[in-house]
Amino acid sequence: MNTTDNLIPRPSHVALLDGPAFTLGSTARITASDSAVAVAQQLASLLRRGTGYELPIVEDTRPGDISLELTDTFDGGPEAYVLTAGEDEVRLTASTGAGLFNGVQTLRQLFPAAVEGADRSDNTWVIPAVEIADAPRFAYRGLMLDVARSFFTVEEVKAQIDVMTQFKLNALHLHLTDDQAWRIEIHEPEHNPSGLPYAQLTALGGQGAVEVPTAVPARGRQGFYTQQDFRDIQAYAATKNVLVIPEIDLPGHVNAALASIPQLNPDGAAKPMSTTAEVGWSTLTADLPATYEFVREVLGQLAAITVGPYLHIGGDEAKVTEHDDYVAMVQQFVQIGADTGKTVVGWNEFAAVELPEGAVIQYWHGDFAPVVQQAEQSGATVIMSPAANTYLDQKYASDSPIGLEWVEGGPFTWSEYYNWDPAQGGLKDQQILGVEGPLWTETVRDNEQAQWLLYPRAVSLAEVAWSGQEVRNAGDFRRRLGAMGERLAKQGVVFQEAPDVEWSANSTWPFPETATSSDSKYGTIEA
Numbered sequence: 336m337n338t339t340d341n342l343i344p345r346p347s348h349v350a351l352l353d354g355p356a357f358t359l360g361s362t363a364r365i366t367a368s369d370s371a372v373a374v375a376q377q378l379a380s381l382l383r384r385g386t387g388y389e390l391p392i393v394e395d396t397r398p399g400d401i402s403l404e405l406t407d408t409f410d411g412g413p414e415a416y417v418l419t420a421g422e423d424e425v426r427l428t429a430s431t432g433a434g435l436f437n438g439v440q441t442l443r444q445l446f447p448a449a450v451e452g453a454d455r456s457d458n459t460w461v462i463p464a465v466e467i468a469d470a471p472r473f474a475y476r477g478l479m480l481d482v483a484r485s486f487f488t489v490e491e492v493k494a495q496i497d498v499m500t501q502f503k504l505n506a507l508h509l510h511l512t513d514d515q516a517w518r519i520e521i522h523e524p525e526h527n528p529s530g531l532p533y534a535q536l537t538a539l540g541g542q543g544a545v546e547v548p549t550a551v552p553a554r555g556r557q558g559f560y561t562q563q564d565f566r567d568i569q570a571y572a573a574t575k576n577v578l579v580i581p582e583i584d585l586p587g588h589v590n591a592a593l594a595s596i597p598q599l600n601p602d603g604a605a606k607p608m609s610t611t612a613e614v615g616w617s618t619l620t621a622d623l624p625a626t627y628e629f630v631r632e633v634l635g636q637l638a639a640i641t642v643g644p645y646l647h648i649g650g651d652e653a654k655v656t657e658h659d660d661y662v663a664m665v666q667q668f669v670q671i672g673a674d675t676g677k678t679v680v681g682w683n684e685f686a687a688v689e690l691p692e693g694a695v696i697q698y699w700h701g702d703f704a705p706v707v708q709q710a711e712q713s714g715a716t717v718i719m720s721p722a723a724n725t726y727l728d729q730k731y732a733s734d735s736p737i738g739l740e741w742v743e744g745g746p747f748t749w750s751e752y753y754n755w756d757p758a759q760g761g762l763k764d765q766q767i768l769g770v771e772g773p774l775w776t777e778t779v780r781d782n783e784q785a786q787w788l789l790y791p792r793a794v795s796l797a798e799v800a801w802s803g804q805e806v807r808n809a810g811d812f813r814r815r816l817g818a819m820g821e822r823l824a825k826q827g828v829v830f831q832e833a834p835d836v837e838w839s840a841n842s843t844w845p846f847p848e849t850a851t852s853s854d855s856k857y858g859t860i861e862a
């Protein structure tokens with residue numbers, strides 16, 4: 336066994352070559368020209384931390400260097416790459432910066448795990464002679480962070496991006512609004528026929544958070560993103576090949592909006608803010624003109640600051656919305672979304688309306704037939720988030736200190752999130768945009784807790800989304816996960832020490848399995 340056997344996600348093609356290995360020496364350079372320089376700089380800073388070498392970025396190549404090259408000759412798709420290592424060089428080629436970025440993540444894992452630490456231990460930085468040709472199965476490989484129930488700062492979101500991208504995850508869905516809070520600044524527009532107080536959405540709605548007695552602490556965190564914050568997150572994400580997908584959840588999950596904007600209520604009176612974790616009890620009103628005025632303004636402003644092509648409009652769990660009202664509203668919302676020029680995404684309930692061309696359905700729960708039907712008839716593509724295979728908020732075991740436990744078949748470990756095929760129920764790969772693991776945050780309060788629920792299950796999802804079924808194997812994956820522990824530990828990433836995995840290192844902060852409200856590092860919960 337060597338590092339080529341331990342790669343996650345597993346590449347489509349790995350062949351060891353006859354011949355001597357590559358050794359990174361202290362005088363090595365990284366060669367890159369023009370558009371490859373940005374990725375080269377990221378590789379250099381990764382390797383400098385572990386090795387302490389200077390690793391300057393230069394244009395010409397000499398023996399012993401790592402070279403990054405953008406060429407059109409390789410046609411594995413926009414994210415593909417080829418990596419070869421031999422005695423004289425490591426060469427990474429791709430046709431896009433994204434492909435090079437993916438190759439860098441592989442290269443990083445080919446070095447000994449010590450490269451992830453800053454202890455500069457006395458190591459030789461050897462890579463076996465190898466040829467790797469790799470491309471993703473699915474274009475969309477995502478995580479969702481529910482920043483509504485409990486807030487995450489810009490810096491925290493960036494830190495999550497840093498961790499997820501080493502597994503070639505490339506989409507971050509931000510659930511920006513819900514019953515408990517509204518997290519994205521909406522400016523007061525010049526044209527405001529009903530005089531809606533948009534600033535209240537964050538002034539009041541941004542102060543909300545969920546409250547759950549078993550969480551530590553019980554109350555979620557408050558806060559919101561200014562439009563500039565949201566741009567900053569996207570700009571940072573882009574440097575790591577990550578696309579941000581913002582969600583405004585409509586027409587249910589809207590209490591924070593109803594509390595902030597009185598005119599959205601039929602009686603014109605603002606609702607009180609609420610901290611309950613209950614779902615499905617709030618709704619916009621179909622026959623209020625202010626509903627559509629509001630949605631058009633919010634989606635318009637959000638689209639204007641969103642870099643990527645997608646706008647998520649929710650659509651889930653509108654349990655107190657009459658079906659006819661649901662259809663009437665969502666039919667207009669998808670049109671308003673499409674009018675912004677973006678591709679609309681919605682949870683699978685929204686497949687009940689006629690979808691605009693190219694719409695994306697995110698399947699999480701319930702009837703799959705309408706999803707397949709829309710994919711067949713309107714050409715919609717699907718993001719697969721079936722709760723029992725992807726829900727990162729669920730407990731690992733019934734005594735897990737945090738997490739929820741409502742999804743049938745649970746609790747869930749790395750293996751339930753590994754042992755499934757997104758192509759199911761008659762859906763073909765071409766109809767599947769990709770895979771996403773949502774992290775709902777009713778019980779999550781900071782990055783460490785988030786990481787504990789995410790890892791290792793998000794690693795399972797990364798391989799499901801990237802690697803073809805033919806190269807996947809649960810037993811082998813379990814072994815590779817074990818080896819990955821040391822890298823995560825050196826990075827300071829918290830992970831759940833799944834008891835059926837032989838971990839090469841302990842998590843830096845194993846969430847105490849027996850944590851109680853009073854002995855956690857958070858102190859006592861206020862009721």
Ligand code: TNX
Pocket residue numbers: 614651652682699726728739775776777
């Ligand atoms: C269902 S999944 C929800 C969320 C909750 C989650 C908790 C979905 C589209 N809606 O509002 O946070 O369950 O697991």
